Amino acid sequence: MLRIEDTDLERSTPEAVQAILQGMDWLGMHADEGPFYQMQRTDRHREVIDQLLESGHAYYCYSSPEEVEAMREKARALGQKPRYDGTWRPEPGKTLPPIPADRKPVVRFKTPKDGVTSWDDLVKGRITIANEELDDLIIARADGTPTYNFCVVVDDWDMGITHVIRGDDHVNNTPRQIVILEALGAQVPVYGHVPMILGPDGEKLSKRHGAVNIMDYHEQGYLPEAMVNYLARLGWSHGDDEIFSVEQFIEWFDTKSLSKSASQWDPKKLNWVNAHYIKQRNSAELADLVAPRIEKLGGSPNAVNLTAVMDLLKGRAETLNDLAQGAMLFCAPFSPASAELQAEILTEDAKAILRDFAQRLTAVEDWHTENIAAVIKETLAANNIKMPKLGIPVRVAVTGQKQTPAVDAVLALIGKEAVLARLHQITA
Structure with missing residues (x-):
């Protein structure tokens, strides 16, 4: 099931969404259902927010962003965890402040103050977080739009999601999502948090390490089956196997073999995997893939038997772009030696x-x-x-x-x- 989580309007531009769909299609990852767009389910999310308000699990908070920041600064000064101080949280016998004129409230989830939230993580094992460490999470902004952490909870619940496997930068979101699911009486999925991929220098993978969009690898001449193989092996293993098909990956996969430590992005290893798949590819298929790249370089792919050229070149090529460059020997006008x-x-x-x-x-x-x-x-x-x-x-x-x-x-x-x-x- 493919779900586009597009509640962050600044990041979820049409171009960004298209890049996801295009990348999935190129990699051969075709969803059985969807895509479902989170923003198109806003009415459902608001309906559940109303339920939580009615049951007392959520409340309106009229504190301004500046006031919340002042609360956090005060906590920092006292050596405490920076957080919202619960000014508008209803409690027995508590008198709430007067509602400020012309101020639209956010909706906060009333996180339990006592006890702990625990789960058995598929990768990291048992994780326990004290509820007092959790803030009263904003689940709807002042303009009424529900927030990411709330939307995913409702969507996981409605869509019957049984397992959530994601990057370990989401570990802190998990207890927040579990307490909301429990308040709704919903089934809590099994969670697994895999380590982030690091760059060759051991730092968190970022733009400075190269391509930022999966389709950049298509442009650079990588085959989708090589990309899937390399990415799968990066965070998971099956003995010493380095090369395997998607079918083998599906057959062999189990969560016990997910990496517990961060993997490093290795361009040389990716090139090695890609070179393997190029060697294995039918030369006529390679000719079809390389022809547009030759044209882009200004060559004429029809000037030669391109399948025969692929036969000649594919044993040493690491990318389709290497093949295109090599084919220019036969597809470009002759240029005498200097x-x-x-x-x-x-x-x-x-x-x-x-x-x-x-x-x-x-x-x-x-x-x-x-x-x-x-x-x-x-x-x-x-x-x-x-x-x-x-x-x-x-x-x-x-x-x-x-x-x-x-x-x-x-x-x-x-x-x-x-x-x-x-x-x-x-x-x-």
Whole structure:
């Protein structure tokens, strides 16, 4: 069930919500129900607030934000926990202050003052909080809109949520939510709080560590199945298994294997996982994924057999962007090597070897890798040289680059006509 918790209007912009939906879709996480938008359930939330007011579990508080801050400062000065002091909390025999004119109240939940709130956390074990540590939580703002901590309680109750597994930055919210559920006579879910993910430097993950939106990883050329695998392994383990499918993850998952200590985001490990999935991917599928990225770089994916290019490149690529960059060798207009590189590599001796090589290539009728490889061997033997003496000059002459994948495969993909034209031009 997908629920969009959008009560924080500043953060829950249409763009932010769309990013969640888009990211879930890309990762292949398709909800059985929803999305349900919290703000569209406001009438239901207000109905429950009215119930709590009527039962005496909630009350109107007319203290201004400035007055509440003054209460907190006073508590700090006394070495106490900064909190609302209960000025408007109804108690037997207590006289409340006069209601200030033209001031709209918030609604606060009347948290029990005595006893403790406890739960058996799936990750952290038994957690107990003294109720006196809990503030009287605001459950509706002065403008009438219910607050996050209250809305999730009502939604969990109404939607039959049995387990709440979330980041441990929510631990402090849990006792507040439990006491409200108990006041409503609702079933309390099982809670589990997983450690936050840290950056490579051990600090809390933040914008300075790189991508901030899951779709940024799509842009950078990561495969969704690699992303799911890496994220799952980051907070959970199954023995020493590093690579597993979603189906295996679902079959193996249990909460006992959730990490109890914070994991560190490791870009190198993510690249390693992504490289594995690229190697395993069908080359035709990779060609479809990479084609738009080639176009974005200004190349023409239709200029070559792109599936064959993927076959050649996918063994060493870490991302789809690596594949796109590598494919530009075949999909962009030919750019000759710089004068400096030509002067360094294409000596008169090298040109003589290239002329011999070109002449032998001319006789090749069936232009494919194996036949080109045979001609390379012939040329090496005839000139009594090792592969670098031929391979590097060929690369510079035909591709304009000193380093490329296997020469025979590269020449096969570039095509006989273009290869011979470039060799003749450089050796003329």
